[in-house]
Amino acid sequence: MNIEELERDLLDKCAGLEGLDDAKEKKSISTVLKHMNKEWNIDLATMHTAEIKALSNSILSQATKILDNELQDLLLQKERIKRELDRKTHLLQSKKHQLFSTLEEVLTENGANETTISKLHSVELHSMDLQNLLVEMMESAIITTLEKGSNIEETIEELAKEITLQTLDEGILSAARIRHIIATILKTAIDVAEATPNSAQPILEGTIKGMRTGLIKALDRFKQKFLFTPDEAKMVLIEDPQSLYSELHHTDTLFIHTIEALAEQSSDEIKTELENVLSDIRYDMEELTLISKETLDILGDKLSNIAKDALAKSSTMLQSKKAQDAKKMGIHAWGVARSALDGAIQGAKDAIDKK
Numbered sequence: 001m002n003i004e005e006l007e008r009d010l011l012d013k014c015a016g017l018e019g020l021d022d023a024k025e026k027k028s029i030s031t032v033l034k035h036m037n038k039e040w041n042i043d044l045a046t047m048h049t050a051e052i053k054a055l056s057n058s059i060l061s062q063a064t065k066i067l068d069n070e071l072q073d074l075l076l077q078k079e080r081i082k083r084e085l086d087r088k089t090h091l092l093q094s095k096k097h098q099l100f101s102t103l104e105e106v107l108t109e110n111g112a113n114e115t116t117i118s119k120l121h122s123v124e125l126h127s128m129d130l131q132n133l134l135v136e137m138m139e140s141a142i143i144t145t146l147e148k149g150s151n152i153e154e155t156i157e158e159l160a161k162e163i164t165l166q167t168l169d170e171g172i173l174s175a176a177r178i179r180h181i182i183a184t185i186l187k188t189a190i191d192v193a194e195a196t197p198n199s200a201q202p203i204l205e206g207t208i209k210g211m212r213t214g215l216i217k218a219l220d221r222f223k224q225k226f227l228f229t230p231d232e233a234k235m236v237l238i239e240d241p242q243s244l245y246s247e248l249h250h251t252d253t254l255f256i257h258t259i260e261a262l263a264e265q266s267s268d269e270i271k272t273e274l275e276n277v278l279s280d281i282r283y284d285m286e287e288l289t290l291i292s293k294e295t296l297d298i299l300g301d302k303l304s305n306i307a308k309d310a311l312a313k314s315s316t317m318l319q320s321k322k323a324q325d326a327k328k329m330g331i332h333a334w335g336v337a338r339s340a341l342d343g344a345i346q347g348a349k350d351a352i353d354k355k
Contacts, residue, residue, distance in 0.1 A: 003050050006040060010058035017063035029059060134181065138163060138188040142207075146192075146199055153202035160185060160210025161217070168218035175254065182211055182258045190262060190270055200270065205277045208259060212281065215255065216288050223295045251292040252285040 013032045017025060032055070036042045042051055104120055112120075141159045145152055167181050189207040193200035256278060263274040 003054055006036075006051065007054040007058055009039070010036070010054055011062060014058045014062035017059065018065050020063075025063070032059070134163070134167060134184045135188050138185050139192060142189060142192045142203060146196060146203075152199060153206040156189075156203055156206030157210040157213075160189075160207045161214040162210075164211045164214025165217045165221075168215065169221055178215065178251075179254060179258050182215070182255065183262060185211055186259060186262055190266055190274075193273070194267060194270055197269065200273050201276075204270070204273050205280075208274075208277050208281065212255065212285075212288060215251070216291050219251070219288075219291045219295050223291070226295075252288050255285075255288065256282065 010032065013035050014028075017028055020028060033044055036051075036055065037044055047055075100120065104117060107116060107120065138160075141163070142156060145155045145159065148155070164181065164185060167185075168178065186204075186207055189203055193203045196203070259274060259278060263271045263278075266274065
């Protein structure tokens with residue numbers, strides 16, 4: 001039997017299935033089955049897999065044709081919207097950069113001093129989405145360090161530390177956010193290392209050591225912030241608290257696994273360099289493990305009580321002035337963390353300039 005011929009025939013027989021109610025649909029499928037038995041001499045009780053597949057494909061194809069076409073249209077619209085969002089986002093960022101450049105030029109022409117221009121740069125940096133700037137910022141910092149040509153590993157370590165710390169500190173803490181930021185920073189370093197293989201070792205070692213220190217400091221800052229934040233505002237500081245609590249037990253493993261995953265995706269040369277760095281630091285993670293444990297102890301003392309209280313009072317508290325004030329406090333804390341970025345980036349630039 002020619003299965004392709006069978007399927008073409010069944011497609012024709014199933015052509016009227018679209019839009020039928022259940023009863024009529026069942027009757028039509030019964031008619032198709034009788035056709036298979038009569039015209040193709042197929043025993044319906046012992047059909048082969050290929051015959052069942054031809055039948056089901058024909059039924060599904062004809063009975064869902066309109067829905068499938070509508071879905072395809074929606075997917076095309078979604079892709080067009082995504083492309084347009086990406087384009088508009090890029091245009092928005094470009095326009096912001098252009099306007100700040102024009103503003104800087106006009107201020108300079110009107111006698112603005114270096115302090116004023118520095119403040120303008122700070123405002124410009126804070127107006128951008130820091131996570132979206134991660135790749136550009138890290139890549140620029142590494143390339144500038146390579147151009148300076150001295151103390152490469154130490155300088156990149158300092159840069160990676162500050163960028164990791166400030167990027168983690170600017171938003172709500174979550175295990176997913178930690179993974180994303182570490183992976184983004186390291187992937188950028190890998191890309192530069194692949195382009196400059198003679199400097200791969202100091203680039204990668206400096207980046208990984210710096211990220212580790214930045215993560216330690218970010219967890220310590222979060223611990224202090226969580227410790228001294230009123231209970232009603234604590235939940236504003238955490239995204240998915242149970243997941244965070246669970247994954248903080250293994251922050252060192254999370255850190256190492258993120259690096260290992262990127263190593264597997266890299267060239268053999270880069271993979272070897274990353275494995276060498278991991279070998280050096282794998283047994284030097286005590287400080288990260290300790291700060292994670294301390295943070296867990298603080299979280300553990302508070303989360304269960306907060307969760308129980310929130311469950312009991314959620315319907316009332318969500319509307320209360322106290323809850324709204326707590327949310328404002330959390331947003332303000334987030335804003336305060338962002339404001340530290342200016343000093344971090346300036347410190348990183350100073351570290352480069354001193355080399």
